[in-house]
Amino acid sequence: MIRSEPQYPISRIAEIFKVLGDQNRLHILSLISNQELCVCEITSIIGMSQSNASQHLAKLRSAGLVKERRSAQWIYYSLNQEALPLIKEVLKMLPDVSHELERLKTQPDRPKCDT
Amino acid sequence: MIRSEPQYPISRIAEIFKVLGDQNRLHILSLISNQELCVCEITSIIGMSQSNASQHLAKLRSAGLVKERRSAQWIYYSLNQEALPLIKEVLKMLPDVSHELERLKTQPDRPKCDT
DNA sequence: ACAGTATATTAAAATATACTAATATAAACT
DNA sequence: AGTTTATATTAGTATATTTTAATATACTGT
Numbered sequence: 001m002i003r004s005e006p007q008y009p010i011s012r013i014a015e016i017f018k019v020l021g022d023q024n025r026l027h028i029l030s031l032i033s034n035q036e037l038c039v040c041e042i043t044s045i046i047g048m049s050q051s052n053a054s055q056h057l058a059k060l061r062s063a064g065l066v067k068e069r070r071s072a073q074w075i076y077y078s079l080n081q082e083a084l085p086l087i088k089e090v091l092k093m094l095p096d097v098s099h100e101l102e103r104l105k106t107q108p109d110r111p112k113c114d115t
Numbered sequence: 116m117i118r119s120e121p122q123y124p125i126s127r128i129a130e131i132f133k134v135l136g137d138q139n140r141l142h143i144l145s146l147i148s149n150q151e152l153c154v155c156e157i158t159s160i161i162g163m164s165q166s167n168a169s170q171h172l173a174k175l176r177s178a179g180l181v182k183e184r185r186s187a188q189w190i191y192y193s194l195n196q197e198a199l200p201l202i203k204e205v206l207k208m209l210p211d212v213s214h215e216l217e218r219l220k221t222q223p224d225r226p227k228c229d230t
Numbered sequence: 231a232c233a234g235t236a237t238a239t240t241a242a243a244a245t246a247t248a249c250t251a252a253t254a255t256a257a258a259c260t
Numbered sequence: 261a262g263t264t265t266a267t268a269t270t271a272g273t274a275t276a277t278t279t280t281a282a283t284a285t286a287c288t289g290t
């Protein structure tokens with residue numbers, strides 16, 4: 001039997017899918033699939049508490065799916081290149097959320113992180 | 116933005132990944148990826164209780180990942196064709212388990228379902 | 231009909247997860 | 261230095277999941 005893709009222990013794959021098995025985390029991945037976003041933008045779009053978003057991001061990060069970059073007081077999250085092939089496959093299945101990113105720019109209580 | 120693959124609501128994708136986010140269920144999927152197996156074979160290979168296996172199989176089934184076929188007193192599980200494209204991608208990431216299927220044939224307390 | 235085998239279902243316990251509220255840390259601005 | 265803003269962490273609670281043990285159902289063979 002020939003397998004072309006990298007193998008991982010079942011424990012690692014289960015860990016990844018467990019992290020992916022949550023609507024909010026899938027939503028976050030969709031949002032940052034095209035552009036990095038800071039936590040306040042993510043919470044603003046999804047409408048979840050800052051603490052909750054932070055904890056979901058921590059799970060995505062510890063599973064190696066996203067990475068963070070600090071700039072001033074903001075921390076920007078983006079997809080981790082190492083997991084990109086997998087994430088791309090997942091994102092293909094998910095509905096487009098670009099309209100949510102558009103709306104972010106025009107909403108009145110828009111976060112100030114990218115002004 | 117062009118997307119070639121079928122889209123599903125986030126809730127559905129999360130449901131699928133939640134089901135995939137468990138070592139035992141991934142193991143079961145690997146085992147039945149090449150051939151259908153009955154519950155007693157699965158429990159024998161994985162070394163889990165009959166009840167536990169049955170409940171994991173129920174989750175895989177209700178998520179549409181596997182299907183069942185009854186033959187005499189045995190119920191054989193196999194991959195559900197409808198979810199096959201997704202499952203194939205998942206299986207590519209998992210280690211090969213064919214040696215476990217080989218061992219099943221020679222072990223002393225081998226189940227009698229395929230004699 | 232009855233006993234045996236295979237599987238499913240139910241109940242209960244243990245563990246894990248998601249969420250909120252509160253607190254801590256870190257940087258920026260005055 | 262003190263205040264504000266952004267984020268992380270911690271603690272507590274509610275809910276969900278996994279597992280085991282016990283029971284029920286379905287089929288086979290006698």
